[in-house]
Amino acid sequence: MFKWIGSLTSGSELALDCGTGNGQAALGLIAHFKRVIAIDASESQLASAMKHPRIEYRRATSEQTQLAEGSVDAITVAQAFHWFDVPRFFAEARRVLAENGVVAVWAYGLPEINAEVDTLVREHYGETLGGYWPEQRRHVDAGYVTLNLPLEEIDCPEFSMETSVSLAGLAGYVRSWSATRRFHKENDTDPFEVKLARLEAAWGDDENRVARWPLYVRAGYFGK
Numbered sequence: 001m002f003k004w005i006g007s008l009t010s011g012s013e014l015a016l017d018c019g020t021g022n023g024q025a026a027l028g029l030i031a032h033f034k035r036v037i038a039i040d041a042s043e044s045q046l047a048s049a050m051k052h053p054r055i056e057y058r059r060a061t062s063e064q065t066q067l068a069e070g071s072v073d074a075i076t077v078a079q080a081f082h083w084f085d086v087p088r089f090f091a092e093a094r095r096v097l098a099e100n101g102v103v104a105v106w107a108y109g110l111p112e113i114n115a116e117v118d119t120l121v122r123e124h125y126g127e128t129l130g131g132y133w134p135e136q137r138r139h140v141d142a143g144y145v146t147l148n149l150p151l152e153e154i155d156c157p158e159f160s161m162e163t164s165v166s167l168a169g170l171a172g173y174v175r176s177w178s179a180t181r182r183f184h185k186e187n188d189t190d191p192f193e194v195k196l197a198r199l200e201a202a203w204g205d206d207e208n209r210v211a212r213w214p215l216y217v218r219a220g221y222f223g224k
Contacts, residue, residue, distance in 0.1 A: 001028075001106075001159040001215065001217065002025075002028040002029055002031065002032055003031075003032055004157060004159075005029070005032065005074055005076065005102065005104050005219070006029075006031075006032030006033065006074070008074070008102040008104075008154065008219065009073045009074050009100065009101060009102050010073075010099075010100040011073040011098055011100070011101070012032060012033050012034060012073060013033065013034050013035065013073055014033060014034070014035050014036070014037065014071060014072050014073055015029045015032075015033040015035075015036045015037075015072065015073060015074040015075070015076060016036075016037050016038075016039070016065065016067065016072045016074070016075045016076070016096065017029060017036060017037070017038040017039070017075075017076050017077075017078070018039055018062035018065070018075060018076070018077045018080065018084075018089070019039075019040055019041075019062055019077055019078070019079075019080030019081070019083065019084070020038035020039060020040045020045070020046075020049065020057070020078075021040060021042075021045045021049075021078075021079075021080070022045060022048050022049050022050060023038050023049035023050040023052075023055065023057065024050065024078070025038075025076055025078035026038035026049075026050070026052075026055050026057075027050050027052060027055070029074070029076060030052055030054050030055055033073065033074065034054065035054050035055075035056065036052075036054065036055045036056070037055075037056050037058060037067065037072075038055055038056070038057050038058070039057075039058050039059070039060040039061075039062065039065060040057075040059065040060075041059065041060070041061050042059075043059060046058075046059060062077070062080075062084055062089050062092070063084065063085050063088035063089050063091075063092055064092060065092055065096055067096045068096070069095055069096060070095075070096065070097070070098050070099070071096055071098065072096045072097050072098060072101060073097075073098050073101050073102075074101060074102050074103075074104065075093050075096070075097060075101070075102070075103045075104070076103075076104050076105070077104075077105040077106075078105075078106060078107075079106070079107050079108060079140075081105040081106075081107065081139075081144070081147070082107065082136040082137070082139040082140060082144070082147070083136060086147065086148070090103075090149075090150055093222075094222050097222065100221065101221070102154075102219055102220070102221055103149075103151060103219065103220060103221075103222075104217065104218070104219035105144065105149075105217075105218055105219070106144075106159075106215050106216055106217040106218070107139075107140045107143070107144055107215070107216050108140075108161060108213040108214065108215050108216065109140060109141065109143070109213065109214065109216070110122060110125060110213075111165075111170070111173075111211040111212065111213050112211070112212045112213070112214070113165070113170070113209050113210070113211050113212075114202070114209065116202035117170075117199065117202045117203060117209075119202075120195055120198055120199050120202055121170075121174065123195075124174065124191070124192060124195050125179075128183070128191050128195075129177070129179040129180060129183060129191065132179035132180075132182045132183045132186075133178075133179045134178070137179075140216075143216035144216045144218055145216075147218075149218055149220060150222070151218075151219075151220030151221060151222060151223075152220050152221050152222070152223050153218060153219065153220035154219050154220050154221075156217040156218065156219055158214070159214075159215040159217055160212050160213060160214045160215055161212070161213040161215065162210055162211065162212045162213075163210070163211055164208045164209070164210055164211075165208060165209060165210075165211040166207060166208050167199065167200065167203045170199075170211070171192060171196065171199075174192050175190070175192055180192060
């Protein structure tokens with residue numbers, strides 16, 4: 001995906017990663033751009049960011065990047081776009097983007113492991129935690145199609161993330177969700193504990209399984 005984003009631009013000097021968090025996307029971009037500026041409003045996120053000599057981390061908002069006009073070849077947003085003030089973000093993106101520069105935003109939904117495990121995870125996500133997700137989460141659930149992008153959009157290939165995960169790793173991932181933490185805080189109980197026995201039976205004898213997260217990518221250029 002990062003190689004594809006790099007191929008969309010006429011320049012490869014500078015990419016801007018907005019809402020960078022711990023810099024995972026910035027690290028992916030650096031193979032295809034000479035420099036990456038990665039911004040986030042959270043000092044704690046930036047403090048844990050992955051260091052690289054050609055990545056510069058800055059505390060700034062994606063609606064007020066503090067970058068020079070026309071200085072950026074690509075702007076990316078990984079799993080954070082639904083939190084932005086979208087009109088203000090695009091006004092700023094238009095200002096800092098160089099001619100023929102590209103904007104790419106993406107999100108990922110629930111992991112795909114096998115039919116039985118997926119059913120239990122989706123049940124937990126939608127039924128148990130349904131009332132505990134922030135309102136903006138609906139955009140991720142819809143694969144970002146509910147968001148209006150003032151771009152001349154590009155047809156995007158299908159991309160996904162894949163990794164090997166253990167049952168304990170999956171449980172830790174689900175427990176890291178903001179809705180899980182909110183449920184626990186409000187009810188003083190772990191909402192995932194009751195699912196574990198059923199999940200263990202569905203998991204089977206394999207210690208690790210391949211988990212796949214489809215990516216919902218939208219990208220494009222500003223019109224003249």
